[in-house]
Amino acid sequence: MGKKKNFVRKVLFSNAAKMHPEKSKAMKVALATALVIFAVFFIYPMFFVVVNSFRSTNDIILNPSGWPVNVYLSNYAQAWKEMQFPKVFMNTLVITVFGTGGIIITSAMCAYALARSHSKISWILYGFFTFYLVIPFQIIMVPIGELASGLHLMNLPGIILMYWGVGCPTAIFMFHGFIKSVPRELEESAAIDGAGRFYIFFVIVFPLIKTIVATIAIIDALWIWNDFLLPMIVIKQGTIQLAQQAFRGLSVNKYGPMCASLTISSIPIIIFYLSLQKYIIKGIAAGAVKG
Numbered sequence: 641m642g643k644k645k646n647f648v649r650k651v652l653f654s655n656a657a658k659m660h661p662e663k664s665k666a667m668k669v670a671l672a673t674a675l676v677i678f679a680v681f682f683i684y685p686m687f688f689v690v691v692n693s694f695r696s697t698n699d700i701i702l703n704p705s706g707w708p709v710n711v712y713l714s715n716y717a718q719a720w721k722e723m724q725f726p727k728v729f730m731n732t733l734v735i736t737v738f739g740t741g742g743i744i745i746t747s748a749m750c751a752y753a754l755a756r757s758h759s760k761i762s763w764i765l766y767g768f769f770t771f772y773l774v775i776p777f778q779i780i781m782v783p784i785g786e787l788a789s790g791l792h793l794m795n796l797p798g799i800i801l802m803y804w805g806v807g808c809p810t811a812i813f814m815f816h817g818f819i820k821s822v823p824r825e826l827e828e829s830a831a832i833d834g835a836g837r838f839y840i841f842f843v844i845v846f847p848l849i850k851t852i853v854a855t856i857a858i859i860d861a862l863w864i865w866n867d868f869l870l871p872m873i874v875i876k877q878g879t880i881q882l883a884q885q886a887f888r889g890l891s892v893n894k895y896g897p898m899c900a901s902l903t904i905s906s907i908p909i910i911i912f913y914l915s916l917q918k919y920i921i922k923g924i925a926a927g928a929v930k931g
Contacts, residue, residue, distance in 0.1 A: 686906070693899035700895040712896055719901040723883040731796065731878045732865060733908075739803035740860045744853055747808045751815030752841055756824075766816065772809040777869070785873045799874045803864055811856050818852040819845065854919035858912070865909045880905045 692700050693715055694708045719725070754762045784802060788794050793801060822845055830840050846853075868881040876882070884905075887898040 689899045689902050692895065693903045695896055695899075697894055697896045700899075715896040715900040716904065718894075718897040719887075719904060722886045722897065723880070723901055725880075725883075725901075725904065728878060728880050728883040729905075729908075732880045732905075734796065735800055735803070735871075735879065736861055736864045738800045739807070739864045740857055742800065742804045743807040743811050743860050744856055746804060747811035747856075748815050748819075748846065748849070748853070749841065750808070751812045752819050752845060754812070755816050755819040756827075766812075769809040769812045773813060777806070781869065781873055784870075788874050794874055794876075796875065796878075799871060802870060802874060803860075806870070807860050807863070811860065814852060814856055815849070818849050822848050851919050854916045858916050861912060862909060 688705070691707065692704070694711045694713070695706070695715075696710070696712050699706065699709065754766050784806075788798055788802060791798070793799075826844055826848075827840050830844055835843075866881065871879045871882055880901075884898065884901050887894040887901065
């Protein structure tokens with residue numbers, strides 16, 4: 641039935657395109673133009689930062705949008721040294737990897753249990769998780785700081801646990817809908833063969849939801865890597881975002897080294913995003929076919 645519907649849609653769209661070729665071409669041009677404009681708006685700030693990372697602070701103050709007259713590679717050396725980049729990079733990497741990994745594993749297991757249960761308690765718990773999505777972080781950041789201090793979690797393992805608590809509700813919400821689309825027959829067949837719950841989840845269900853896993857991994861990794869507020873509350877120092885405050889002076893900011901530090905810190909997360917981008921595209925395509 642689904643294949644028949646898709647075939648009918650394709651026929652209708654192809655016929656519409658044949659009947660109105662000029663309109664179809666105009667729509668493609670308009671869409672391409674809009675995408676180019678949006679791309680320029682999104683790419684320009686990063687381009688601006690990269691260009692200014694090769695300029696001196698005085699040149700940036702005099703003309704923020706100018707081109708480098710002299711190339712100042714010393715900005716990168718200064719950023720590397722003053723930030724203690726190897727140390728803060730490793731701290732940020734550990735927090736991001738374990739924070740993102742913990743969110744994915746914990747929330748996927750929780751969402752699986754909620755999706756496969758029809759009890760009232762599971763729906764109440766799911767309601768609590770979805771209600772959390774509308775609460776701004778600024779409301780709970782003070783209680784989180786007090787909780788971390790009271791439980792002696794003002795350290796690296798502590799902030800990882802905090803990220804699990806803050807990030808899991810959104811991930812559970814995303815996993816829940818995706819897991820419900822996985823056929824139950826696969827799990828029932830495995831259960832008949834003697835497979836346990838953990839085996840069914842990790843060997844059968846989890847590989848089938850890798851597209852949403854990749855999506856959540858990118859979203860949470862970008863969030864944790866670039867986060868400033870929670871590390872400021874919990875550990876006070878030691879991450880890339882906190883280390884960049886070294887370039888903020890009382891009267892004048894060190895704009896050249898600051899832009900260099902932003903460029904360096906952006907490279908790892910951009911590589912991570914590009915490596916998982918294909919899975920997100922596959923997930924979008926799969927969702928379009930299912931719809």
